[in-house]
Amino acid sequence: MNIPYISAEEVRKNLSMEDAIQCTENVYKLKSQDKTVVWPTIFYEFDPGHADMDIKSGYLPEQHIFGHKTVAFMEANVQKGLPDLVGLIAVFSSETGMPLGLVDGSSVTGMRTGAAGAIGAKYLARKNSRNALIVGTGNQAPFQIAALLKAFPALETIRIANPHNAGHAAAFASKIRAMLQTDFAIEAASVTFEGVSDLQEAVSDSDIIITITPSHTPLIQKEWVKPGTHFSCIGADMAGKEEIDSQIFENAIVFVDDLEHCRDAGEIEIPLKQGTLSEDRICGELGDLILGKAAGRKSDTDITVFDSTGMALLDLAVADFLLKKNR
Template identity: 50%
Template sequence: MEFTFLNEETLAATLKMTAVVETIEKVYVAKSQNHSVVWDTIFYDFVPGKADMDIKSGLLESEQIFGHKTVTWFGDNAKLGLPTLTGLICVFDATTGFPVGITTAAYITGMRTGAAAAIGAKYLAEPSVASALIIGAGNQLRFQVAALLTAFPDLTNVAIYDKDRDKVIEAIADLPRQCEIMGVSCATRTFEVVTNLEAAVKANKLIITITPSKEPIIKAEWVSPGTHFSCMGADMSGKQEIDAEIFADALIYTDDLHHAAEVGEMETALKQDIIKLDDVAGEIGELITGAKKPRVKAKVTIFDATGMAIMDLATAKLAIETAKDSDVVTLQI
């Protein structure tokens, strides 16, 4: 019996954002139709705020696969010239139990997280938006931009904010090259360095947050009706990117209600009784299939996504099936 191993370089050469967005949409639909199982996440803090790991696992019946992803984040690795995020995704055949393949996890995590934010915006933001604001200029930025331009081909301007302005400038310089690797052109698009966050929030109706913040970056009084938020940074208890009061009169969707209520952006709003669990409109797959009603034009909309292993597994399977033979390492068991 053989199985495949794909490293970061092979994944970057293989995966294109258009295909990943399509794959993640199918995952959301499968979940909404009860064709998947998402098991509880195992999380451990080695050094709080500096080093942690989590294990996410699940079954995707629609693709006949199951498996798990183990990811570690060691913040001090940057000082050593090492990636801060690393890990492995293990994919198994749900009909035989045999391993299909193993991939490294960082690139796939980036691709599927970018795709998730864009899908949330695709179904909840005003379709005619010409500009967007991304908060956070870390490793995720390139994936967020590539996915956003895939879902919104008429988008002309992307404003980017980070507390480290130099980080934004450096990231913007490399965005055209990075997006091209994912099959996305940045031609005719402009990228703007944000210095006044309040003004940028007021000027943009599509906002993606992708930071590890534990305090709200965006205040409720900055937000105008019709604004959409894809909140991607909160994936463990205590993280928070937007003022909890923004949830008060918003149309809220999530990827996984159980997990988002425990560790997602909505955690604080629930704990402060700003909203109840029943105030959440549903999961994004229900919106994609039409089982739930679309956005109300005047309302703020929020897509609270914490990520699921079934997204990683489906993306890994896509990569395994499309990688060139010359780039694949085949192992015998």
């Protein structure tokens, strides 16, 4: 049997950020309609904060597909001349069980995760948001910025912070405009990109904050946050990870991508355990908000949080889109 394989290069050529956003938003809606199945995730840390892996799997009945993604984050790969995020998506027919194809996991992960952060902001951030902050300068940062610009074309300033190395943030900011043009065909001539060294100051001046780090300790404190701020918390995808102060959740409007996984391994895990967030205060899953089944932001002063651990459903939907396009 000749199983189709779509490489990272082919993903970049054939998948636009608009496509990734559409596939991702559709999955959130299907999940809210109970038209998806998510199976338990397997996590393992080889070196906490520096090397880990996960296996995520699921089933999309309407597309007649199921499958899994195995992906690994290996920070030391950068020094070896290798990508720090590597993986593979396997797609199967739910009607025959036959494999339909394999797709590079790192490139799809980047696109659908960027889409997730932006969709969370699209439905929860203030519509007049002008300043955004990306906390983290790793593999995911360009994808988050590209997707955010698609969702908020009127953004004026995007600040980038690396809490452990301000030099990395400055270097990233100096090259992101060219990366957006080359990798995503996005012109960002009117946007100011800044690498920041003072995280507290950057947080206090941001309307939208996207966190994409593997941190196990809070990087952002509640007292830094101005009224009306939206958070898309992307980095916490394993038990014990935490990027923002749990006190931020006390009065926040909170949505998740998948309640079960977020409860066990997302940004809400520790606030739930500490009691700064109760489960009955979680407003719902993002698909519920998109479909109007749950209420989101009520005023321009609300603090809103979208907790995304990521789901194989997103990878499968995007991989299926690419495999069908490639036929």
